[in-house]
Amino acid sequence: MHEQHFLLSAKARSLSIPQVAEWDEETVFKAFRDMRWAKTGGEPCCPQCGSVAHYFSKRRRQWRCKDCGHTYSVTSGTWLHSTNLPLKTILFAITLLADGAKGISACQLMRYLGVQYKTAFTLYHKLRSALLATRHDQPAMKGEVQADGAYLNPYSRPANKAEDRPEKDIKSSMQKVCILVIRQIGEEGDGANRTLTYKIPTENAKDIRHHVEDNVQRGANVVTDEHPAYGNLAINFKHTRVNHKICYCGPNGENTNQAESFFARFRRMLKGQIHKVSPDYLNYYANEVAYREDTRRWDNGRIAFDMMRRMLTLDGESPFRGYWSRTNVSPAVATDDEPAGLAAAA
Numbered sequence: 135m136h137e138q139h140f141l142l143s144a145k146a147r148s149l150s151i152p153q154v155a156e157w158d159e160e161t162v163f164k165a166f167r168d169m170r171w172a173k174t175g176g177e178p179c180c181p182q183c184g185s186v187a188h189y190f191s192k193r194r195r196q197w198r199c200k201d202c203g204h205t206y207s208v209t210s211g212t213w214l215h216s217t218n219l220p221l222k223t224i225l226f227a228i229t230l231l232a233d234g235a236k237g238i239s240a241c242q243l244m245r246y247l248g249v250q251y252k253t254a255f256t257l258y259h260k261l262r263s264a265l266l267a268t269r270h271d272q273p274a275m276k277g278e279v280q281a282d283g284a285y286l287n288p289y290s291r292p293a294n295k296a297e298d299r300p301e302k303d304i305k306s307s308m309q310k311v312c313i314l315v316i317r318q319i320g321e322e323g324d325g326a327n328r329t330l331t332y333k334i335p336t337e338n339a340k341d342i343r344h345h346v347e348d349n350v351q352r353g354a355n356v357v358t359d360e361h362p363a364y365g366n367l368a369i370n371f372k373h374t375r376v377n378h379k380i381c382y383c384g385p386n387g388e389n390t391n392q393a394e395s396f397f398a399r400f401r402r403m404l405k406g407q408i409h410k411v412s413p414d415y416l417n418y419y420a421n422e423v424a425y426r427e428d429t430r431r432w433d434n435g436r437i438a439f440d441m442m443r444r445m446l447t448l449d450g451e452s453p454f455r456g457y458w459s460r461t462n463v464s465p466a467v468a469t470d471d472e473p474a475g476l477a478a479a480a
């Protein structure tokens with residue numbers, strides 16, 4: 135029988151840096167194999183032809199397919215393809231990232247790992263993009279669902295000379311981005327258990343209806359505020375509205391508190407950890423917060439395993455592969471609601 139998955143064993147149920155530090159190369163390598171090839175119990179499959187027949191070079195930790203001759207490593211053909219980082223360093227990074235309830239900055243990650251800023255940034259963005267690309271892995275939301283939108287102003291640097299700065303409130307000159315959040319409320323009364331976010335140009339009826347209908351079962355109870363953009367949700371859903379001008383919790387207990395708490399965490403993350411975000415990437419950060427909200431009761435070993443699994447089981451290229459050597463991320467893997475070819479952050 136195949137041994138129990140390492141990261142799911144009692145040892146790793148809560149994961150710490152000293153613990154990971156003690157693992158030898160072989161343990162780390164096995165953990166990666168188990169995560170990448172979970173379906174075959176850690177047995178390598180050729181990413182080119184799917185064959186499990188192979189030769190193994192112990193020294194290079196690479197396999198050579200007996201059927202097609204393709205040479206591959208444990209990260210080949212995944213979103214960690216061609217990473218130069220040692221596997222253990224990746225595991226350190228993911229342990230740190232699993233622990234950071236509000237995320238950590240790429241600068242902090244750089245210092246912890248002793249790598250270049252670009253390396254830390256790229257690894258973190260590969261994780262963020264994997265979380266985004268795999269988020270539709272559950273059935274449509276049902277029961278009570280809360281939806282709300284908020285404008286977030288990612289940092290934009292004011293002009294150097296006072297005469298170049300706008301006269302009015304500096305905020306009005308910033309590019310505003312609306313994030314729509316849709317949250318499914320659990321039946322146990324312990325808040326939301328699933329969260330999806332979308333970047334939309336404004337809080338508008340067309341985009342809101344599209345995203346809610348895409349992700350929520352017909353007939354579910356969708357709770358929103360009184361904003362007119364949510365008006366046509368009544369066509370396909372039971373629509374409950376809370377008039378925030380009068381109260382935050384209606385006579386029957388209806389509220390959008392879970393949607394509000396998402397934005398509270400997101401704002402704290404932007405302010406406390408990230409500091410500045412290009413509007414092009416706001417979507418990645420919003421989804422990261424959604425993921426952290428949804429996994430808030432998991433132990434960190436489980437979160438780390440889940441993060442790794444998402445990066446190691448996605449075929450093709452991460453949009454952030456080779457990020458620093460070109461001006462645009464790969465359009466081939468643009469996500470459902472992210473236009474192809476994002477502008478690179480300065």
Ligand SMILES: [Zn+2]
Nearest residue numbers: 180183199202
């Ligand atoms: Zn092959």
